[in-house]
Amino acid sequence: MLPGTSGGAWRGSEYIASLKDDREIWCEGRRVDVTGDPEFTPMLTTLAGLYDAQHLPDRAGQMLYRSETTGNPVSLSYLAPADRDALGRKWANSHRWAEASHGQLSRIPDFMSNVVVGLYDFRHQLAEVDPRFASNAENYYHYARENDLTLTHGLGDPQIDRSATPAQRPELGLRVVRRGADGIVVRGAKQIATLAPYAHEVLIYLSPANYLREDPSYVCWFAAPLASPGLRVLCRSSYTGSGGLAGRYDEQDAMLVFDDVFVPMDRVFLLDDSQTAVRGFAELNKWSLYTGQIRYYHRLRTLLGVASLLAQAIGVNKFRQVTDLLGELTSYVELVRLGLEAIDAESRPTASGLLAPGSTAALDAVAGRFSSRASEIIRQIGASGLIMQPSEGDLGTSALRSALDTYMCGRETSPDEKSRIFRLAADLTVDRFGMRQELYETWNRGDPARVRSMLYDRYPDLRRCEAGARDLAEGRMDHT
Numbered sequence: 001m002l003p004g005t006s007g008g009a010w011r012g013s014e015y016i017a018s019l020k021d022d023r024e025i026w027c028e029g030r031r032v033d034v035t036g037d038p039e040f041t042p043m044l045t046t047l048a049g050l051y052d053a054q055h056l057p058d059r060a061g062q063m064l065y066r067s068e069t070t071g072n073p074v075s076l077s078y079l080a081p082a083d084r085d086a087l088g089r090k091w092a093n094s095h096r097w098a099e100a101s102h103g104q105l106s107r108i109p110d111f112m113s114n115v116v117v118g119l120y121d122f123r124h125q126l127a128e129v130d131p132r133f134a135s136n137a138e139n140y141y142h143y144a145r146e147n148d149l150t151l152t153h154g155l156g157d158p159q160i161d162r163s164a165t166p167a168q169r170p171e172l173g174l175r176v177v178r179r180g181a182d183g184i185v186v187r188g189a190k191q192i193a194t195l196a197p198y199a200h201e202v203l204i205y206l207s208p209a210n211y212l213r214e215d216p217s218y219v220c221w222f223a224a225p226l227a228s229p230g231l232r233v234l235c236r237s238s239y240t241g242s243g244g245l246a247g248r249y250d251e252q253d254a255m256l257v258f259d260d261v262f263v264p265m266d267r268v269f270l271l272d273d274s275q276t277a278v279r280g281f282a283e284l285n286k287w288s289l290y291t292g293q294i295r296y297y298h299r300l301r302t303l304l305g306v307a308s309l310l311a312q313a314i315g316v317n318k319f320r321q322v323t324d325l326l327g328e329l330t331s332y333v334e335l336v337r338l339g340l341e342a343i344d345a346e347s348r349p350t351a352s353g354l355l356a357p358g359s360t361a362a363l364d365a366v367a368g369r370f371s372s373r374a375s376e377i378i379r380q381i382g383a384s385g386l387i388m389q390p391s392e393g394d395l396g397t398s399a400l401r402s403a404l405d406t407y408m409c410g411r412e413t414s415p416d417e418k419s420r421i422f423r424l425a426a427d428l429t430v431d432r433f434g435m436r437q438e439l440y441e442t443w444n445r446g447d448p449a450r451v452r453s454m455l456y457d458r459y460p461d462l463r464r465c466e467a468g469a470r471d472l473a474e475g476r477m478d479h480t
């Protein structure tokens with residue numbers, strides 16, 4: 001059990017206290033204590049609120065379950081589902097997390113908990129490399145679940161020179177520089193890890209872009225506390241001070257720099273074996289990709305709600321050109337909902353006896369495009385109103401009131417209500433916070449060009465599509 005905790009699913013105050021450790025977090029040249037720094041505490045308060053919500057009397061039954069090993073109430077995010085009922089409860093919990101944060105927290109803790117479920121599920125394949133890796137994965141799953149660990153992950157290499165290989169420049173990849181019976185020492189960096197300053201531990205594995213390494217010392221999967229000696233977390237500039245959504249939902253993105261970090265052997269899950277790393281990537285991500293789509297669905301719903309309110313506020317909601325745009329945005333929401341249903345319907349038993357969702361590849365392939373288009377639709381409907389709104393300061397100034405009430409109101413909307421919905425729209429689609437979300441939707445599932453290429457390469461029905469096309473071209477008529 002983590003020091004100072006009662007075990008099981010976090011309550012907000014316990015979670016905040018658990019981050020008071022020796023972690024080395026840097027932001028804009030300052031070393032920060034995330035539990036007290038004004039740029040970091042707003043997001044911490046958001047996460048604490050979400051953790052508290054799991055214990056509300058009307059929620060607990062839908063977000064927690066009793067650990068069969070300790071009897072503690074633990075998060076359904078960590079449930080390793082073996083049947084339909086369990087899978088349904090798991091997804092209902094994911095919807096709760098994502099809906100409560102309006103789809104704005106891309107790496108909501110529910111995401112990485114599901115990667116740990118994937119690691120646990122993959123343990124038998126890890127055993128074929130080294131039986132210790134399998135027991136490490138199993139023990140880590142129980143440790144993470146019982147302590148409700150908040151995790152970040154770093155898959156990619158630092159963006160130094162994509163045309164070079166680690167064999168030419170060792171600093172391009174994270175690698176094992178020493179190994180002993182008690183553990184390994186790793187050196188290098190990972191770009192990038194969302195949520196890192198708020199996480200207890202980082203889980204390192206490899207993205208498909210870099211798993212086929214010439215040198216096996218670059219293949220290493222492990223978990224390490226954020227407070228590990230030698231691990232530095234370099235955050236991007238904070239957006240919190242901009243206010244609006246960033247004031248609540250700046251989950252941060254960070255470079256992780258490992259300066260000879262020691263990882264005890266019981267936290268190492270794979271070494272040296274590229275082929276197992278290749279197979280493992282998709283296996284580890286099975287549940288998290290689905291929960292990522294659930295989060296994405298709630299973000300699209302938020303964008304639809306905002307677009308619709310914008311249109312109503314300025315009386316354009318009945319114009320054909322605008323309803324066309326709103327209908328297009330609605331179609332993205334519906335396609336993702338239907339996709340989630342279909343992928344759930346294709347759930348299959350895994351080799352270890354769990355039940356995993358079908359492939360999210362088709363939704364992953366279009367998510368960035370739907371998202372960019374949804375933002376474009378909001379900018380199309382909002383037009384100049386996205387920047388020309390009174391601030392809260394203006395709204396509270398009596399000398400401006402009559403001008404605001406006359407010229408900055410909406411069709412049937414006060415200037416107060418109208419400006420708040422337009423400012424929210426600008427936050428989501430024009431300002432720095434929204435642009436970062438956009439970047440996230442495009443890149444978080446890996447390079448979208450690779451995702452789409454793999455979807456095509458592995459499409460099981462391709463040969464039949466080609467056969468049909470060939471028949472048509474050759475004029476063969478078979479109507480059976």
Ligand SMILES: Cc1cc2nc3c(=O)[nH]c(=O)nc-3n(C[C@H](O)[C@H](O)[C@H](O)COP(=O)(O)OP(=O)(O)OC[C@H]3O[C@@H](n4cnc5c(N)ncnc54)[C@H](O)[C@@H]3O)c2cc1C
Pocket residue numbers: 107153154155156157159162191192193194195207209253436439440443444445446447449
């Ligand atoms: C907001 C945000 C949050 C993220 N959070 C996380 C996280 O929490 N954890 C995590 O592990 N990752 C995270 N990612 C990283 C994400 O997985 C990567 O952005 C993605 O894999 C692409 O890698 P890259 O950004 O290094 O781009 P690069 O790989 O450097 O690509 C740059 C450009 O070069 C092209 N390119 C690169 N290599 C090739 C090649 N071999 N052939 C052809 N074209 C190529 C790409 O298509 C792209 O256009 C996050 C990304 C963003 C934007």
